[in-house]
Amino acid sequence: MTTILERPTATEADPGHTPRRRPASRSDHPLWFLVPALALLGVFFIAPTVFNFVYAFTDWSSFKTEISFVGLENFRDLLGNGSLISDLRITVIYAALVAVFQNLFGLLLALLLERDTRVNRFARVAFFVPVIMSALAVGYVFQALLKPDGGLNAMLSFVLPGEVSVAWLGSTTWTVVVVALVHAWKWMGLSMLIYLAGLKTISEDVLEAARLDGASSWQVFRQIKFPLLAPAVTFNVATALLGSMNGFDIVQATTEGGPGGSTELLNIFIFRTFGQGLFAQATTMSLTLFLVVAVLAFPVIYLLRRRERVL
Amino acid sequence: MSAVSLPPSPGRAPAAPAGPTGPRRPGPLARFGQPVVALGAVALLLGVPFWLILATASKPHAEALDPDLSAPSRWQLGENVATVVQDGHMVSAFLGSLLVMVPSVLVVLVLGSMASWVLARRATRPLAVVYALCISGIVLPPAVVTIVLLLRQLGLAGTAVGMIGVYCGMYLSTVIFFVTGFVRTIPTELEEAARVDGAGPVRVFFQIVFPLLRPVLATATILICLYIWNDVFYALFVIGGRIDTLPLNLYQVASSGLYLQNWELIFAYIVVMSLPLLVVFALAQRRIISGVTGGAVK
Numbered sequence: 001m002t003t004i005l006e007r008p009t010a011t012e013a014d015p016g017h018t019p020r021r022r023p024a025s026r027s028d029h030p031l032w033f034l035v036p037a038l039a040l041l042g043v044f045f046i047a048p049t050v051f052n053f054v055y056a057f058t059d060w061s062s063f064k065t066e067i068s069f070v071g072l073e074n075f076r077d078l079l080g081n082g083s084l085i086s087d088l089r090i091t092v093i094y095a096a097l098v099a100v101f102q103n104l105f106g107l108l109l110a111l112l113l114e115r116d117t118r119v120n121r122f123a124r125v126a127f128f129v130p131v132i133m134s135a136l137a138v139g140y141v142f143q144a145l146l147k148p149d150g151g152l153n154a155m156l157s158f159v160l161p162g163e164v165s166v167a168w169l170g171s172t173t174w175t176v177v178v179v180a181l182v183h184a185w186k187w188m189g190l191s192m193l194i195y196l197a198g199l200k201t202i203s204e205d206v207l208e209a210a211r212l213d214g215a216s217s218w219q220v221f222r223q224i225k226f227p228l229l230a231p232a233v234t235f236n237v238a239t240a241l242l243g244s245m246n247g248f249d250i251v252q253a254t255t256e257g258g259p260g261g262s263t264e265l266l267n268i269f270i271f272r273t274f275g276q277g278l279f280a281q282a283t284t285m286s287l288t289l290f291l292v293v294a295v296l297a298f299p300v301i302y303l304l305r306r307r308e309r310v311l
Numbered sequence: 312m313s314a315v316s317l318p319p320s321p322g323r324a325p326a327a328p329a330g331p332t333g334p335r336r337p338g339p340l341a342r343f344g345q346p347v348v349a350l351g352a353v354a355l356l357l358g359v360p361f362w363l364i365l366a367t368a369s370k371p372h373a374e375a376l377d378p379d380l381s382a383p384s385r386w387q388l389g390e391n392v393a394t395v396v397q398d399g400h401m402v403s404a405f406l407g408s409l410l411v412m413v414p415s416v417l418v419v420l421v422l423g424s425m426a427s428w429v430l431a432r433r434a435t436r437p438l439a440v441v442y443a444l445c446i447s448g449i450v451l452p453p454a455v456v457t458i459v460l461l462l463r464q465l466g467l468a469g470t471a472v473g474m475i476g477v478y479c480g481m482y483l484s485t486v487i488f489f490v491t492g493f494v495r496t497i498p499t500e501l502e503e504a505a506r507v508d509g510a511g512p513v514r515v516f517f518q519i520v521f522p523l524l525r526p527v528l529a530t531a532t533i534l535i536c537l538y539i540w541n542d543v544f545y546a547l548f549v550i551g552g553r554i555d556t557l558p559l560n561l562y563q564v565a566s567s568g569l570y571l572q573n574w575e576l577i578f579a580y581i582v583v584m585s586l587p588l589l590v591v592f593a594l595a596q597r598r599i600i601s602g603v604t605g606g607a608v609k
Contacts, residue, residue, distance in 0.1 A: 027512070028432070028502070028506060028512060028515075029428065029429045029432040029433050029512065030429070030512050031429065031433075033425040033426060033428060033429045033512070033516070034425075034426045034429050034430070034441065036422045036425065036426075037422040037423055037425065037426035037445070037483055037487065038426065038441070038445075040418070040422065040476065040479045040480055040483060041444075041445060041448070041480055041483055041484075043461075043465075043476065043480070044458070044461075044476045044477055044479060044480025044481075045448050045453060045480035045481065045483075045484075046444075047461060048453065048454035048455075048457040048458040048460075048461050048480075049451070049453075049454045049457075051454060051457035051460060051461065052454040052456075052457050055456075055457055055460065060460075109352070112345070112348060112349055112352065113349055115345070117345075117346065119346040119349050119350060120346075120349055122353075123349045123350070123352070123353050124600075125596060125600075126353050126357050127353070127356075127357065128592075128600060129357070129361075129589070129592070130357070132537060132588050132589070132592050132599075133541075133585055133588070134540075134541040134543070134557075134558050134561065134581075134584060134585070135541060135543075136541075136543050136558050136561055136562060136565075137561060137581040137584065137585065140561075140565055140577055140578075140581065141360050141363060141364055141578075141581070142360070144363060144367065144378040144574060144578075145359070145360060145363055145378075147377070147378070149377055149379070150377075150378065150379060151359060151363055151378070151379055151380040154379055154380055155359070155380070185356070193600060242450060245452070246452050248543075248544040249541075249543055249544060249558075253565070267544065270455065270456060271544070271547065271548075274456055274459075274548065279456060279460070282456045283454075283456045283457055286452075286454055286455060286456045286457070287454075289452055290451060290452055290454065293450065293451060293452055294450075294451060297450045297451075298450070301450075
């Protein structure tokens with residue numbers, strides 16, 4: 001089994017080391033080519049990020065004309081009323097749920113639609129349509145579908161005995177899971193395509209050899225396909241985590257952070273407090289999001305990368 | 312899943328490749344069961360939501376108060392669309408979406424490619440740091456609140472230029488990441504030949520290098536158009552209430568008290584708003600799919 005775990009296609013060649021005939025002279029690739037892009041990045045990305053670290057410690061709001069430093073007061077307030085911890089927890093839970101669901105659905109769809117038949121090609125294109133749709137629109141569709149007297153309950157009532165009238169978006173415990181499922185529904189087509197591309201890179205000889213050795217389809221999946229999909233898993237988990245940490249549209253359109261703040265992501269809080277004119281508090285939460293993504297994203301990507309190399 | 316990948320009977324010798332996917336010989340259950348499962352999944356997971364959109368968008372107001380999966384008693388999609396195009400200011404929203412998207416995409420493609428070219432060709436340690444800084448925006452979220460403050464100080468708050476600048480700051484990272492990797496795979500001989508002929512860096516870049524970047528720029532264009540066209544979060548902060556865009560107006564139609572419960576209009580809006588993207592997708596489906604997935608799996 002170990003021999004077939006080697007990756008069939010030698011794509012490891014580092015593209016960073018293209019052989020060069022003669023050392024490029026400095027004036028061939030002048031540094032001023034960098035200036036316009038760096039200027040835009042500096043003004044519109046880096047400067048606001050630096051401002052984040054400054055204004056999170058002020059009392060900037062729409063109610064005052066002057067801005068003054070207040071130290072850690074914003075953090076103390078947000079910790080004191082519990083919103084920092086609870087929003088942070090919800091954001092991380094939401095991101096983790098989305099990463100799990102989106103990858104699970106994407107992988108199941110990829111395995112289901114793996115063969116190149118006419119039906120499968122149609123289905124793949126169809127599952128990609130939600131990816132190109134506006135997330136806000138998707139949110140409204142599911143808000144309607146998940147109403148207590150909406151389409152999902154009607155369908156369940158048809159199948160199950162008795163009348164089903166679950167308030168899918170009304171539970172302070174489970175709604176975050178439901179909304180994560182909606183998020184995963186929107187993006188599962190992308191994960192599916194990436195898993196399909198990953199499956200394509202697996203050599204048919206390897207699969208055939210395993211089958212001739214008497215491997216069951218589950219063994220073929222667990223021992224061969226899944227390990228060889230590691231790069232696809234890395235990409236899908238990383239993008240799903242980042243996308244959902246930054247989530248806003250779907251949650252805003254389905255629950256607006258409710259019920260009882262149980263689906264209030266950091267971005268929902270930022271939007272709401274900004275609308276109330278509490279700019280410093282919104283900035284504090286924005287800084288929190290920045291730090292959490294920075295702290296979580298890099299180790300996650302690093303770990304997934306290392307797993308790839310081990311396999 | 313067993314229906315998808317039943318193992319072949321162990322006694323049979325491997326047959327010649329049956330198609331592009333190779334010599335998979337699905338059993339009878341897989342051959343007839345798999346398409347049924349696939350189409351069933353499409354019908355259940357996609358058919359239901361899409362039917363809900365279309366049916367509700369076509370209903371008279373009274374029937375759409377509680378949106379369900381029933382068919383409208385009278386199809387009036389056209390009327391609802393006409394209403395929402397009028398009341399939702401969809402024409403100006405469409406133009407507003409174009410107004411912020413097109414310049415943003417052009418600017419990030421040209422400036423991002425210029426930077427990527429130098430970053431790819433000059434492998435020095437300081438530039439490696441600059442590169443890391445440039446692509447950090449792929450992972451790190453933009454500081455959306457202080458951006459507004461900055462735009463106010465620059466006098467760009469609520470303007471298209473401000474919004475374009477914000478999108479550029481967000482998506483330059485993506486372009487630089489994609490293009491730098493691509494430039495490294497282009498041999499330098501072409502550039503050198505032009506240089507021997509006396510072309511300066513500007514001509515070398517715009518006449519030789521930039522045209523070669525077409526495939527990777529197509530990918531980046533698709534991704535960035537998708538993000539910007541559908542963006543509502545950053546637009547709400549920067550140009551909300553000042554400039555109409557399609558998602559902003561959808562948000563207004565759906566959340567303003569005037570339209571509360573007007574599901575037929577919300578869904579008619581969604582139908583019209585999704586059409587341009589669906590048409591583009593239908594025309595350039597292969598390109599889009601390979602663009603979005605390309606580079607993800609190495």
